[in-house]
Amino acid sequence: MGKVQLQISRRTFLKSAFAGGAGVALAAGQLQQAAAAPAAGTTTPWYYRGQIKSTYSVCDMCPWRCGIIAQSVEGRVFKIDGNPADPKSRGMLCARGQGGVSFMYDPDRLRSPMLRTGERGEGKFQEVTWEEALDHTAEKLLAIKEQYGPESVAIFGHTSGEFWFADYFAQAWGTPNAAKPSSSLCTSPREEASNLTFGFPVGGHEPVDWAGLRCLTLIGSHIGEDSRNTVMQDFANARARGATVIVVDPRFSSVAAKADYWLPIKPGTDTALLLAWINVLITEHRYDADYIAQWAQGFEELAAHVADMTPEWAAAITELDAELIRTTARVMADNLPQSVIMPGRHVTWYGNDTQRMRAVHIINALLGAYGREGGIYFNKSPYIEAYPHPPFAVAGSAGGCSAEPGAESAELPVGPSGKARADGARTKFLRGATAMQELIEPMITGEPYPIKALIVYGTNLLNTVPNPARTLEALKKLDLVVVIDVLPMEHVAWADVVLPEATILERFDDLWTVAHKTPYIALRDQAVEPYADTKPAWWMARELGLRVGLEKFFKWETAEEFVETRLKTIGYSLEKLRSEGGVIVQKGKPYLDDFKSNSPFLTKSGKIELYSEELALAGHDPLPVYTPVEEPPQGYFRLLYGRHPVHTFAKTQNTPLLHQLNPENDLWLNAGVAASLGIEDGDRVYVENQDGVRSGPIKVKVTQRIRPDAVFMSHGFGRNAPQLTLANGRGASDAALISRYTLDPISGGAGMRINFVRIVKEA
Numbered sequence: 001m002g003k004v005q006l007q008i009s010r011r012t013f014l015k016s017a018f019a020g021g022a023g024v025a026l027a028a029g030q031l032q033q034a035a036a037a038p039a040a041g042t043t044t045p046w047y048y049r050g051q052i053k054s055t056y057s058v059c060d061m062c063p064w065r066c067g068i069i070a071q072s073v074e075g076r077v078f079k080i081d082g083n084p085a086d087p088k089s090r091g092m093l094c095a096r097g098q099g100g101v102s103f104m105y106d107p108d109r110l111r112s113p114m115l116r117t118g119e120r121g122e123g124k125f126q127e128v129t130w131e132e133a134l135d136h137t138a139e140k141l142l143a144i145k146e147q148y149g150p151e152s153v154a155i156f157g158h159t160s161g162e163f164w165f166a167d168y169f170a171q172a173w174g175t176p177n178a179a180k181p182s183s184s185l186c187t188s189p190r191e192e193a194s195n196l197t198f199g200f201p202v203g204g205h206e207p208v209d210w211a212g213l214r215c216l217t218l219i220g221s222h223i224g225e226d227s228r229n230t231v232m233q234d235f236a237n238a239r240a241r242g243a244t245v246i247v248v249d250p251r252f253s254s255v256a257a258k259a260d261y262w263l264p265i266k267p268g269t270d271t272a273l274l275l276a277w278i279n280v281l282i283t284e285h286r287y288d289a290d291y292i293a294q295w296a297q298g299f300e301e302l303a304a305h306v307a308d309m310t311p312e313w314a315a316a317i318t319e320l321d322a323e324l325i326r327t328t329a330r331v332m333a334d335n336l337p338q339s340v341i342m343p344g345r346h347v348t349w350y351g352n353d354t355q356r357m358r359a360v361h362i363i364n365a366l367l368g369a370y371g372r373e374g375g376i377y378f379n380k381s382p383y384i385e386a387y388p389h390p391p392f393a394v395a396g397s398a399g400g401c402s403a404e405p406g407a408e409s410a411e412l413p414v415g416p417s418g419k420a421r422a423d424g425a426r427t428k429f430l431r432g433a434t435a436m437q438e439l440i441e442p443m444i445t446g447e448p449y450p451i452k453a454l455i456v457y458g459t460n461l462l463n464t465v466p467n468p469a470r471t472l473e474a475l476k477k478l479d480l481v482v483v484i485d486v487l488p489m490e491h492v493a494w495a496d497v498v499l500p501e502a503t504i505l506e507r508f509d510d511l512w513t514v515a516h517k518t519p520y521i522a523l524r525d526q527a528v529e530p531y532a533d534t535k536p537a538w539w540m541a542r543e544l545g546l547r548v549g550l551e552k553f554f555k556w557e558t559a560e561e562f563v564e565t566r567l568k569t570i571g572y573s574l575e576k577l578r579s580e581g582g583v584i585v586q587k588g589k590p591y592l593d594d595f596k597s598n599s600p601f602l603t604k605s606g607k608i609e610l611y612s613e614e615l616a617l618a619g620h621d622p623l624p625v626y627t628p629v630e631e632p633p634q635g636y637f638r639l640l641y642g643r644h645p646v647h648t649f650a651k652t653q654n655t656p657l658l659h660q661l662n663p664e665n666d667l668w669l670n671a672g673v674a675a676s677l678g679i680e681d682g683d684r685v686y687v688e689n690q691d692g693v694r695s696g697p698i699k700v701k702v703t704q705r706i707r708p709d710a711v712f713m714s715h716g717f718g719r720n721a722p723q724l725t726l727a728n729g730r731g732a733s734d735a736a737l738i739s740r741y742t743l744d745p746i747s748g749g750a751g752m753r754i755n756f757v758r759i760v761k762e763a
């Protein structure tokens with residue numbers, strides 16, 4: 001299979017990725033008939049080799065999780081199509097989704113449970129049986145619990161099975177120390193800012209009401225490179241309809257190239273721009289006054305606060321033209337309420353990010369966008385009950401951008417229809433889910449209490465969490481490190497116990513429930529048998545649970561039984577769901593008109609809180625303030641990083657097909673700067689940061705498309721894991737260079753764009 005895939009040319013592959021699953025509407029049998037007979041002398045195409053089995057599931061190649069149909073023949077998946085009934089795929093997939101087959105058949109995959117034989121980090125293991133691996137883990141966990149308490153076990157979780165460990169097992173076991181990178185390294189500032197302003201978080205699916213949208217503003221959101229399938233579809237449709245697009249980015253990103261206005265802002269100064277926009281909207285009376293009068297509070301305070309924050313004031317800070325600032329504010333206002341600043345996703349930038357995101361949410365309020373057609377709709381969680389279980393020892397608050405946490409979705413707020421937040425507050429931050437960094441430090445210092453064990457589920461520890469050198473110190477100190485993964489990523493070498501998981505199409509999993517304009521539930525069915533000696537997370541969590549005295553939480557025997565029980569609560573069965581296309585779509589309450597007497601806003605006041613009493617009481621600025629960030633020293637550039645369209649984070653660099661499309665990253669360097677440094681396009685250089693951390697060599701892309709004070713590289717390359725045979729040693733690692741971060745005092749999000757690099761020419 002790998003061989004066949006490698007022969008596909010880039011052009012053919014991308015064509016099939018973006019053609020939007022033309023074959024999807026055909027049933028398996030029709031597909032066979034529709035295909036032309038193979039030419040004599042060629043190998044038999046896969047669709048002639050036997051009965052095609054179509055299985056409904058959800059793409060796991062990124063956290064967007066599009067509905068898919070896996071096409072398999074004789075126990076092997078050959079093709080993945082978008083599920084036309086699924087609101088997040090609409091029958092299409094992005095290139096990464098198409099690459100799912102290549103990901104699951106990566107020959108470098110973990111095959112068997114293993115126990116460490118050498119030193120931590122050496123990567124020496126012995127293959128063992130599941131019994132041995134689980135018995136050993138359970139024994140260690142119980143000994144640690146006995147001596148230090150259940151909270152001394154930390155659990156990190158991401159990817160589609162995170163629910164079983166970071167939510168269900170963590171809560172049953174009784175540790176509040178579960179964290180997800182999709183929260184404190186991604187969305188937590190925008191979620192907390194939204195909680196403070198509207199009384200509910202944005203939710204995993206950004207509720208932009210694309211169909212009627214007339215003006216879209218993007219603050220460092222690079223749609224197209226951030227290649228989430230439906231976001232790209234929606235953007236393309238909106239643009240084709242003539243929607244105006246304003247892009248604020250220090251880099252001329254793919255989406256900036258499609259915009260009406262590009263604001264090449266000085267990195268770290270966005271809050272000044274946002275405040276100046278507020279100034280223009282208010283002083284020129286261009287905001288939605290009726291909406292603000294009816295739904296918001298604190299307008300007078302806001303108006304007084306921004307009175308002096310003119311475009312001229314912001315121009316000096318942002319290095320943007322004052323007239324451009326004024327004009328773009330007017331364009332936004334001319335289109336209200338069908339005018340929206342997209343709530344960004346990866347918003348942990350400078351450690352003051354909740355304030356910036358509050359400014360974004362406040363502008364959306366001034367534009368009257370929330371709850372209006374063509375503006376921002378209210379997300380609603382689908383109705384379905386959790387699997388009944390005894391009360392958990394702790395409330396869950398691992399959070400996360402993909403946090404539609406399965407069984408718990410009915411208990412956690414995702415929109416105005418949700419209930420109040422289950423506040424398991426225990427952090428020093430004002431609100432928010434557990435910050436990952438908060439858990440690394442106690443592993444090293446034992447303060448405020450020791451963390452002795454770490455279970456890493458589907459989290460790319462050393463590529464994801466900033467300051468990997470510090471994480472390594474933590475890994476050395478722990479009494480137990482358990483890694484549950486599918487590939488031999490760098491951190492696997494540091495595990496005591498390695499538990500290899502079956503990929504999404506090799507396992508049955510809990511329902512995927514999505515808070516959405518049309519709330520929906522998607523089936524995650526098993527297409528083929530697990531690879532080698534791999535197992536699903538639900539099975540591992542249960543087997544471990546039974547071994548550590550948590551039987552009462554694991555009364556169910558299979559995930560099918562778990563799901564069947566949940567489906568019954570909405571009058572469904574697995575059989576019905578399978579026969580109906582794998583998706584249940586419910587009715588939402590997207591607009592203000594859908595709320596009769598109750599306010600849709602769930603703040604204490606029931607209003608949009610432009611001025612935040614809650615922030616004031618906690619000693620934070622109640623109105624967004626601009627705080628300058630440190631400047632790069634002489635000879636250094638600010639390190640910016642982001643997505644590449646055909647890769648996901650640090651997980652697909654070794655995926656044969658995606659590796660072929662993009663084997664390494666490059667370093668964007670301003671053309672003027674390159675000339676002055678004597679660097680030419682294609683030169684290979686090393687990159688060294690303020691702490692002397694070096695990565696590379698990386699190929700330079702000399703371009704006019706980036707400001708002179710910053711460089712940019714895509715995330716996830718520069719790997720240091722020989723077992724990743726394709727990815728190892730290609731390009732440079734943004735993660736290694738992010739040795740500094742600043743925690744946002746409100747959300748606990750880790751600001752990572754505060755690192756500076758210089759360029760070292762290859763010897």
Ligand SMILES: Nc1nc2c(c(=O)[nH]1)N[C@H]1C(S)=C(S)[C@@H](COP(=O)(O)OP(=O)(O)OC[C@H]3O[C@@H](n4cnc5c(=O)[nH]c(N)nc54)[C@H](O)[C@@H]3O)O[C@H]1N2
Binds near residue numbers: 466489
């Ligand atoms: N330097 C830097 N750090 C970042 C970011 C960045 O841009 N640069 N981005 C941040 C953001 S926005 C996010 S959301 C996070 C993402 O953080 P992560 O989710 O940690 O990122 P990935 O690299 O996708 O790692 C996923 C891990 O899950 C494993 N995996 C894949 N499929 C399965 C499966 O079926 N089962 C199991 N058990 N494991 C599986 C993969 O092999 C990999 O180790 O990273 C954050 N950190």
Ligand SMILES: Nc1nc2c(c(=O)[nH]1)N[C@H]1C(S)=C(S)[C@@H](COP(=O)(O)OP(=O)(O)OC[C@H]3O[C@@H](n4cnc5c(=O)[nH]c(N)nc54)[C@H](O)[C@@H]3O)O[C@H]1N2
Binds near residue numbers: 221225
């Ligand atoms: N292909 C692909 N798509 C993905 C993912 C993936 O791994 N691969 N991951 C998904 C996930 S979980 C997330 S969180 C999103 C992340 O997608 P985004 O939220 O768009 O975040 P980043 O990728 O970090 O975007 C970085 C952009 O911000 C710009 N930037 C840097 N500094 C500043 C600044 O100070 N001000 C402004 N205005 N802009 C700045 C950069 O130049 C770059 O264009 O992508 C999602 N989509």
Ligand code: SF4
Binds near residue numbers: 061227228
């Ligand atoms: S956006 Fe692409 S990678 Fe992400 S879930 Fe959808 S198809 Fe999969």
Ligand SMILES: [Mo]
Binds near residue numbers: 345346
């Ligand atoms: Mo993210």
